[in-house]
Amino acid sequence: MQRLLFFIVLVLAISACKTKDGSGHNSNQEHKYTNELINESSPYLLQHAHNPVNWHPWNDETLAKAKAENKMLLISIGYSACHWCHVMEHESFEDTLVARIMNENFIPIKIDREERPDVDDVYMTACHMSSKRSCGWPLNAFALSDGRPVFAGTYYPKKEWIDVLQYFVKSYKDEPAEMEKYAQSLTEGIKNQEAIIFNDADKNFNKPNLQTISDNFLSNVDFQLGGRKGAPKFPMPTNWEFLLKYNHFTGDKQALEAVNVTLTEMANGGIYDHLGGGFARYSTDAMWKAPHFEKMLYDNGQLVSLYSEAFKMTKNPLYAARVQETLEFVARELTDENGGFYSSLDADSEGEEGKFYVWHQSEIDSLLGVKNAATFSDYYEVKSGGNWEEHKNILHRKMPAQRVAKKNNMTEEDLAKIIAGSKKILFAERAKRIRPGLDDKILTSWNALMMKGYANAFEAFGDEAYKNAAVKNGEFILKEVMRRDGRLNRNYKDGKSVINAFSDDYALMIQGFVSLYQITFDTKWLDNADKLAQYAITHFQNKESKMFYYTSDEDAELIARKSEIADNVIPGSNSSMARALFSLGTYIYKPDYIETAKQMMHNIQDQIISSPQPNFYSNWCNLYLDLVRPPYEVAIVGKDYETKRNELLKNYLPNALLLGGDKEGKMELLQDKLQEGETMIYVCQNKVCKLPVTDVKNALELIK
DSSP states (O other), X not given: OHHHHHHHHHHHHHHTSOXXXXXXXXXXXXXXXXXXXXXXXXXXXXXXXTSSSOOBOSSHHHHHHHHHHTOEEEEEEEOTTOHHHHHHIIIIITOHHHHHHHXXXXXXXXXXXXXXXXXXXXXXXXXHHHHOSOOOSSEEEEEOTTSOEEEEEOXXXXXXXXXXHHHHHHHHHHOHHHHHHHHHHHHHHHHHTTOOXXXXXXXXXXXXXXXXXXXXXXXXXXXXXXXXXXXXXXXXXHHHHHHHHHHHHHOOHHHHHHHHHHHHHHXXXXXXXXXXXXXOSXXXXXXXXXXXXXXXXXXXXXXXHHHHHHHHHHXXXXXXXXXXXXXXXXXXXXXXXXXXXXXXXXXXXXXXXXXXXXXXXXXXXXXXXXXXXXXXXXHXXXXXXXXXXXXXXXXXXXXXXXXXXXXXXXXXXXXXXXHHHHHHHHHHHHTTSOOOOEEOOEEHHHHHXXXXXXXXXXXXXXXXXXXXXXXXXXXXXXXXXBOTTSOBBSEEBTTBOOSBOOHHHHHHHHHHHHXXXXXXXXXXXXXXXXXXXXXXXXXXXXXXXXXXXXXXXXXXXXXXXXXXOSOOSSOOHHHHHHHHHHHHHHHHTOHHHHHHHHHXXXXXXXXXXXXXXXXXXXXXXXXXXXXXXXXXXXXXXXXXXXXXXXXXXXXXXXXXXXXXXXXXXTOGGGTTOOOTTOOEEEXXXXXXXXXXXXXXXXXXXXXX
């Protein structure tokens, strides 16, 4: 096995020196080969359906075939918008020599990580444990026929990939005992990762611990450029949600500074599409300038929520503009007519990353004319020699508008008109280019994030179109994705919804439905959220620890049934479930939901408090704030409830849950609160209410 480890290190060292290459698909061979992926609905899997590699989908039949033929599994995992996935396909998976080696010696399996994050998580963990270096996508794992991994790595250039394939062919034939031994060790390590036990000590959520968490949080912030120190930079919305809330509760100025510098730098950076709206997945540099150009629904949903909440706090018009423009992008390019939201736009077009988005100075000059082009170029840092690679320009902002106006001898009002007009011209011209690929599958948890984004935008700005989009998405979920017993599916495309959902789908959709209730006061959203919670507790919860497995007990077993503890760009399923149960339990008065949330927090609070990087638990940190500062229940009852609710929602109220209507209905928190001829606002906490008021201003004073 030492030879295996030595070889792996050698290959990784070589493959780390990546060279960019086009990733376009060979349309001439489109129908020369067809494999079993042709029957799948995932756009990513369909991209590989005509490779000469005899790809199989992940299912029981494929695994049975591997056992029957006594072959290793070669599991390749990626997603539609992944640049290096396309590169490896073009270099290796479209090559007949490589395909012959793979087909003769392995059972090749292709997986869309966005559809099957459970499988991805198992083999990504194997990658981190076996390669001892950073891992990513494409993820390529070698496993025994029963699925136990032997090794996993990421992108390999063609020559190194052939070497890797031939090594495992030889090792599987000559050293089966060693392969078995290594698979057993790696599998045990995967099973033991992130194991959380029940903490039966007294629960103690307090301000000193919160201060420790905040101090550690802020120590990792780049106060000049925003985000975490160093590069690359990811948006990480729940990080800034925590610091925004922390500032609200404590008045900590440094926390608010961290949020504002980050949101401003992202809004002005190249990570933002200044012509078409929307954010790319991350910045490759420390200045938010050069993005990895793929646009993901989950980023944009969360960032719409974050910028909306930050606008409530700061009233910064830049934040309002980014919300408006991003939602225009989502409506235009990521929204299905049935109300569902698509997953992503590719980073590549015409086989080149970012080609759709970047500009040469000469193009801008010819389209805008000399004078306006000079002004536009000053505004967006466009250079004659380019501000990026190959003389190309990424639009981003450094110089304040006041300085640009002064440099070009004009008022800021005139500058604004020129920039707006120029953007329209360039946007129209850009629309003529070959577009990046669209991944039009609809994923439940990602739709929940976008649903909540629209709801938060309605709260901040009062635009009925935002409310309507959120509600339409909710209705789509009820009709196409959710069953009467509360079971969800993970995916939807072309009328098909076939993959059983995971715990993050339930947790985030509960939060999405709760957000719909807050902007509509329609109790059906709470009723359906409760159905989801009951189903999740029945089929996902570890009854001993009270934490939640990622997969349902109704799913086919993988080599390990894992629980997701840490938070990433998408918050983890356990922190999301704990937050969902806490808010839902407060709304519908289910103490057992609240106690479950508290126990989950209690189970992991020690490692969060002791961590020098609590940003990896940022969603848990948001829950910790709620437990230290319990939320207000704000009941608005009477005929004018809608006006008063919407007025309240425009304020930054992270510690308030709004409920009500023109009648008391069945909600326990609304009983005996209707007064004839009046619309009363009751500010309560832990079911104890202060004297009711009729004026929103007075209610805000009681909440503070």
